[in-house]
Amino acid sequence: MIRNPFHFEAQFRPGVTGPEDGPGYWYMFAGRRLLVRDQGSNRVALPRRRIPRLTATGTQAHFLGELAGQPCFAIDTQAQAQLPDGIVGLDLRELYGRLDGDLFLLGGRAYQILQWDRTHRFCGACGAPTRRDAVQRARICIDCGMAQYPRLTPAMMALVVRERRILLARSPRFPDGMYSALAGFVEPGETLEACVHREVREEVGLEVGNLRYFASQSWPFPHSLMVAYVADHAAGEIRVDGEEVVDAGWFSPEDLPAIPGRLSIAGHLIRTVAARLQDGETW
Numbered sequence: 001m002i003r004n005p006f007h008f009e010a011q012f013r014p015g016v017t018g019p020e021d022g023p024g025y026w027y028m029f030a031g032r033r034l035l036v037r038d039q040g041s042n043r044v045a046l047p048r049r050r051i052p053r054l055t056a057t058g059t060q061a062h063f064l065g066e067l068a069g070q071p072c073f074a075i076d077t078q079a080q081a082q083l084p085d086g087i088v089g090l091d092l093r094e095l096y097g098r099l100d101g102d103l104f105l106l107g108g109r110a111y112q113i114l115q116w117d118r119t120h121r122f123c124g125a126c127g128a129p130t131r132r133d134a135v136q137r138a139r140i141c142i143d144c145g146m147a148q149y150p151r152l153t154p155a156m157m158a159l160v161v162r163e164r165r166i167l168l169a170r171s172p173r174f175p176d177g178m179y180s181a182l183a184g185f186v187e188p189g190e191t192l193e194a195c196v197h198r199e200v201r202e203e204v205g206l207e208v209g210n211l212r213y214f215a216s217q218s219w220p221f222p223h224s225l226m227v228a229y230v231a232d233h234a235a236g237e238i239r240v241d242g243e244e245v246v247d248a249g250w251f252s253p254e255d256l257p258a259i260p261g262r263l264s265i266a267g268h269l270i271r272t273v274a275a276r277l278q279d280g281e282t283w
């Protein structure tokens with residue numbers, strides 16, 4: 001079993017009910033921007049005393065849980081809020097890799113909960129307003145009672161291995177020269193395994209077998225859960241679909257193209273498998 005590097009390092013105890021206010025980690029977002037102190041320090045949380053004057057949307061804070069015994073909160077302010085001196089707003093993506101791992105994970109959790117909360121204020125069934133449930137992370141319709149939960153979108157990633165080589169592919173959205181593992185969203189009614197088979201077949205025309213779970217990563221842009229597998233080539237030759245994938249090839253571990261960074265599960269997956277193959281180990 002591979003150690004998953006995308007877990008909290010300190011103890012994080014998630015929670016829904018807890019203190020509504022007080023000292024701790026405060027994640028305040030103005031739209032997509034996380035507000036941080038501009039002191040060259042890598043602490044994300046604003047001090048509690050800076051929060052009230054920025055809170056203009058009238059929303060209550062969400063209690064997220066406790067990180068190493070400290071309560072953690074998420075709260076919204078107006079997307080166009082004028083920021084006081086010493087506070088800057090940065091898109092969470094810009095903070096990726098620039099924040100301590102745990103503080104980034106917590107920021108991703110805060111962002112997803114706020115984003116869900118602000119986009120589910122009305123019932124999708126009857127159109128009436130919804131209210132926050134006191135016990136579980138849900139918004140309940142005040143009229144028909146339908147519950148809406150935070151949305152997660154599972155996406156599969158597959159690294160296909162053929163003898164000592166791995167299949168890497170280019171999406172037209174990638175930076176020039178970059179290649180990665182195959183990936184795609186799970187469809188309704190589909191299992192994770194069926195999704196891997198379908199994605200590989202659709203994107204590069206191959207059949208695969210012997211799927212092995214690798215690891216998963218929360219990817220809060222905006223609400224994905226990436227689940228990575230390693231699979232063996234079973235049949236067929238590469239035939240790219242020309243849309244999701246514009247080029248693909250078999251690469252030996254000694255001769256990899258540009259690949260994603262270590263902080264994404266794609267980068268971790270490719271490097272881990274390539275290193276094993278280079279050491280003569282199999283998958």
Ligand SMILES: [Zn+2]
Binds near residue numbers: 125128141142145
């Ligand atoms: Zn309703």
